[in-house]
Amino acid sequence: MPKTVLITGGSSGIGKAIGEYLSGKGYQVFGTSRNPQNITDSLFPLMKMDVNDTDSIAAAIAEVLSKVEKIDVVINNAGIGITGPIEETPESEIKKAFQTNFHGPINVIKAVLPQMRKQGFGHILNITSIAGYMGLPYRGIYSASKAALEITIEAMRMETMQFGVKMTNVAPGDFATNIAAGRYHAPVLENSPYKKDYGNTLKMMNEHVDNGGDPIQMAKVVHQIIENKNPKIHYKVGAPLQKFSIVLKRVLPDKVYERMLLKHYGLK
Structure with a gap:
């Protein structure tokens, strides 16, 4: 019997690439x-779910279990981007980012754990971000939401391993997806003291995404993790320099690392 995989945010970008790759591998x-009714080119079935709506999460999981006997793997991929000077980012948008990027995956995990506990097995993969390992200028809220998920999963996996449930965080760098089009951009205000720096940084961030790697790289790593009987807690997937930046943050003095980031973004 093939493994059953549930992917949130499976209609585009990394989620779609993972779904198509795993489908091709027999999952x-x-x-x-x-809004699954708006997607006409999916190679696998899409169900309606909003990770901010616990009723819709329960309904989607129930729908899967009406078709199959078990859920082997859940991939928490749904998320949103957010950029802007924190001072000028509306509180409502900050809350929305945390609601989707942090509370959303936790909601999904809470909903699927009873089934996995009943099965006696299961693997939950959480798509976080390399940005979650550092506070990046004009991406601070996004970084914080992903960092919160990383740390929470570290704790949660220790709580749930007694039930045969594995949890893994997979942090991608920049990949060529439509996340830039869908994320919230605090507007570059004409009279803002951040206008020049934020405008230049926003342009650089969009270029990084446009020139990012093929999401199929993420799909291949996720497949390897699923097939691994003893997966690691954390995986990083991206350009060598992006992954190396995490190592540098760990070994360099704080202010040296900060100066490196300022230089990279052309700030100060």
């Missing part, structure tokens, strides 16, 4: 989308 894949 039984189900994806989710807030």
